[in-house]
Amino acid sequence: MVPVSIQSSPVTEDEVESSAFAVRTLVDDLLAEQSELQTPVQRFADTHEREPDLAGHYRSLIPLSRPGPDEQYAFEVALDRCTGCKACVSACHSMNGLDEEESWRDVGAILGGDSSPGWQQTVTTACHHCADPGCLTGCPVGAYEKEVDTGIVRHLDDQCIGCSYCILKCPYDVPKYSKKRGIVRKCDMCHQRLEQGEAPACVQACPTEAIRIVTVPTRAEEERAESMMSGEGSASALPDESITRPTTRYTGREVPVTAHAADRAALVVEHAHWPLVLMLVLTQSGIGLLLATCLTPSYGPSVAATGAGMFLMGMVASVFHLGQPLKAWRFFLGLRTSWLSREILAFAILTPFFVLWVCLPLMPDFALKGEIVNAVRWLLPPLGLAAIFTSVMVYHDTMRSLWRINRGGVRFFSTTLLSMLLVSENLLGAIAFGVLLLAKLAWECFLLRRCSDDIWTPDAHSARLLAGPLRLHLIIRCLIGVFAIPVAFPYPWIALLCLLAGEVLERLLFFRAVCAPKMPGNFGPEPATP
Secondary structure, X not given: OOOOOOOOOOOOHHHHHHHHHHOOOHHHHHHHHHHHOOOHHHHHHHHHHHOOOOHHHHHOOOOOOOOOOXXXXXXXXXXXXXXXXXXXXXXXXXXXXXXXXXXXXXEEEEEOOOOOOOOEEEXXXXXXXXXXXXXXXXXXXXXXXXXXXXXXXXXXXXXXXXXXXXXHHOOOOOOEEEOOOOEEEOOOOOHHHHHOOOOOHHHHHOOOOOEEEEEEEOXXXXXXXXXXXXXXXXXXXXXXXXXXXXXXXXXXXXXXXXXXXXXXXXXXXXXXXXHHHHHHHHHHHHHHHHHHHHHOOOOOHHHHHHHHHHHHHHHHHHHOOOOOHHHHHHHHHHOOOXXXXXHHHHHHHHHHHHHHHHXXXXXXXXXXXXXXXXXXXXXXXXXXXXXXXXXXXXXXXXXXXXXXXXXXXXXXHHHHHHHXXXXXXXXXXXXXXXXXXXXXHHHHHHHHHHHHOOOOXXXXXXXXXXXXXXXXXXXXXXXXXXXXXXXXXXXXXXXXXXXXXXXXXXXXXXXXXXXXXXXXXXXXXXXXXX
């Protein structure tokens, strides 16, 4: 403010008031300018007030023509317009009649990191309708399709078996499981509205017109439009684009080099997937026992029967992971691209061989019985190992760090080998069992060294989960494993129970400690651990 000089003569109240209004400062000018500017929300309100029929207005938010050859529809989000109001989330929920806990569009945030510590940006995201969708290639029953003329990735609800493998395959956490229906559902870009020349619900509801529908080229990687976020920081802020080649484009604001998701460090454990935990442990241990009887004929029928029983119980447990198990017979539709389909096929082929191996010795002698027994004995080991390999690849194909082929292979095949050594019933086998189990426990705990890493990585995240919310599970797992070693020789069956209990905990940590890639989430208090 300009200082007012002190006058010797008395000044009336009216004179003081008029002189104050006569002096204008920069603040006064800025306030006056702001009162004349229209905010995006105000423009949105004025448009709705002036124009009752807004069909033409909303058609400006979608392409005037359908995608041409080698093109597809895609979302375009203007970062400088997104305010995080979640009007898009509400509109999507209402238009699609979603369940209370279900959401096909999310709003999260990114922070600038070390290079721009004060920078932050809200991000609205839905399905990216990728050029190479992982949900489609991973589905074992063909419950996804990518429309040829529009490029929209649609989920076929009536074909879904609720296996949730598409959720594991998608690096953006797009498909959502509906407990009420026992299936997965996701955004389809309101394709029925686009067919009629109307904007999707999220596009129409955004008060700042931050979301639009555009067309992008899809013919080749080098020709496709710049997808996701512009700027060098996109790789650290979002999952790796090369996994599925997403088509969503974020524009309007450059992302700092060190930008990252606001909830990146939140230590939230993942789902337990108990049916899969039991399936993996029981089938792999059962295969180990049966392989032991194939390689060492001196083992009694009790070992083979126990192994077959464990294997079959594991197969039954896997059914409880499906929301629509009666449709699972269609698994052959995904054999060309889905490792889950190949796993189902491998275990389906293996099951009758296990039944034969247990039942043949109990049958009366008949012609060719010896030849059949020998054929089963030689076929079981490669078939069993191939089935375990498909299980390893099911999780490796999700591109999650903790589930890479080398880590999954060590976990799964060591369970089988430990079961084989445990039933040897001799001191040498017990020693080999103890050495291998101690080596596996040490290998599992070796990941904890990443807790102190200064730079965030998926492995560091998993290590912090193991040392934090999952610490008790890890301790109990190690104690049970150590207890199984001294009782392995005198009491192998007790040691087998301990081994199974320890392996169940190890497989539980395998699922719960994984760092699952996803779009940025909300910032603020750390989410509660489920």
